[in-house]
Amino acid sequence: MKIVIIxxxxxxxxxxxxxxxxxxxEVLLLEKFNYHQFQPLFYQVATAGLDASNISFPLRKAFQRSKNVRIRMAKVEEIKTHEQVVVTNIGEFEYDRVVIASGADTNWFGNQKLIDNAYGMKSTVEALQIRHKLLQNFEDVVKSTDPLERKRLMNIVVVGGGPTGVEMAGAIAEMRKYVLPRDYPEIDFADMNIFLLEGGPKTLGPMSEKSSEQSxxxxxxxxxxxxTNTILKDYDGDTAILSTGDTIETSTVIWAAGVRGNVPKGIDPSLVVRGNRIKVDRFNKVLGTENIYALGDVAYMETPKYPTGHPQVANVAINQAKNLANNLxxxxxxxxxxxxEFEYHDKGSMATVGRNLxxxxxxxxxLHFGGFFAWLIWMGLHLVLILGVKNRLVVFINWVYNYITYDQSLRLIFNEFCRPRKKTEQEEPQQKHTLETAR
Structure with a gap:
């Protein structure tokens, strides 16, 4: 059985x-990167708590002794369902079964200004870009004499009160408290404001009332x-406009307000529902097909327990994969x-805000836990889930070192990670024309 996993x-x-x-x-694994990314710890990479290599694991190393799994770095362009072929930028691959496990990307809700000016956090590269942006801000503050520019550089806006936004805002706040004043003694960090915007009435909405209130x-x-009850309506790179009518002068907006599934071309649009997720049956088979499956964040499965689909979390994705492997x-x-049939047994949810929190x-x-004990549970679970013994050990050592010293030596600025402005679809052809002319 030839299985292609996207x-x-x-x-x-x-x-x-x-x-x-x-x-x-015979398994073919298609991935545009040559490594697996541990998404729950992106925020620690973005705030210089961990190095990118600590939460990434080379795919080929994971299958060095495999006799039937092959890996190709490729970007999937289309699934030709009638021909049973996956089209990529490096060629076409035939399949008996194809499994769409392409995950989710940032949902910008069609706002081009946000796409151009805000920062998403759905990949290691984006986490590094945020890190370099944050650090460069304070280098610019040191040399700036313009009060408005300094205000924009010192204000950080995090959009989205889910686990990602809460963890990101808390980590930046801890940098402001423990790290940045020692790095930049000439800056008064009382002038630095960190805003967390949440469109709903509370942070950590899907969790319990106690967790929301406590977080x-x-x-x-x-x-x-x-x-709370505040939406970012617009952002031009300098001024954030809120649904309340207020404005925030800031040069840094981190968007953690939603995700949308990465659906490859070739899937019947009528099967794609809210959040850009593909409808599947209880066996994770795409409705109306015989040999196409979808897993994880990109899959939408209705069950009696979850009539509006499962939460887009790692535990759902992992257990769906286990069930599908057994069925295959x-x-x-x-x-x-x-x-x-797949049945999800929720073992719980968690989020960290900061040290001992x-x-x-x-x-x-x-049950509900908060504070130091909950923080230990959070750390233990994430250490278990990280791929690779060495990565687990390095992350644990980094956490212990940071806990003792309140510091980390990862605040490095590499110019190649300074993110260029994102291009609109209209600009892409013009760039290609310019490159051809240059050649």
Whole structure:
């Protein structure tokens, strides 16, 4: 059975590893990067808490002893469903089964100004770009004499009160408290404002009331200005315009307000629902197809427990991949009666705000933890999930070192990571024409 897996996130990688060296399968893993990215810790890379290599793992190293899994760095352009071919920028690949595990990207809600001027955080590269932007801001503050420019450089706006936004805002606040005053003694960091904007009535909306209330209290303790029921309406690179009519002068907006599935061309548009997710049945098979599957953030599955789809979290993706791997093995053995529908058993949710500050909700038995104990649980789980023993060890050492010294030596600015302004679709052809002329 030739299986093509699109994407090496939590779902795609877990499926490939579950089928690794299993007889009867030939697996091709397509990924535009040559490494797996541990997304839950992007915010620590962005705030110089961890190095990018600590949360990334080379895909080929994961399959060095594999006899049936092959990897290609490629960008998927289309799935030709009738021909059973995946079209990529490096060629076409035939399949018996194709699994879409392409994950999700930043949802800008069609706002071109945000695309051009704000920063997303859905890849290691974007996390590094945020890190360099934050550090460059303070280098510019030191040499600036314009009060308005200094204000814009010192104000940071994080949009989205989910786990990513809460963790990001808390990490920047801790930098302001423990690290930046020692690096830049000539700057008065009382003038630095960190805003967290949330469109809903509370932070960590999907979690319990206790977690929401506690997380907001932790953020405010760290000096973060939390504004709920507030939407960022527009941003031109200098001024953020809010739904309340207020404005914030800032040169840095970090967008953590939503995601949308990465749906490849060739999927019936009628099967793509809210959030750009593909409708699948209880076996993760795309509706109306016989050999196309979708997993993780890009899959939309309705069940009695989750009538509006599953949460877009790593645990769902990993368990869907496990279930699909078992079903494919039964299918390969011509034993379709053993196929099992996917059922998600929620083991809980968590988020960290800062040092000794975290919240944990466990559904069965219904428990809530906050503070230091919750922070230890959060760290332990993330260490287990990181790929590679060396990465786990390095991350643990970094966390211990940072806990003791309140510092980290990763605040480096590399000019090649300074992000150029994103191009509009209209600019792309013009750039290509200019390059051809130059040649």
């Amino acid at each position: 994407g090496a996130g939590f779902a795609g990688l877990k499926l490939a590893r579950s089928l690794n060296n299993k007889p009867g399968f 907001q209290r932790y953020l405010e303790r760290l000096g973060v200005i939390v504004r 093995r039964w299918e390969e053995m011509k034993s379709s009666k053993n196929l099992k 975290a919240v944990v909700d466990i559904p069965r038995p219904k």
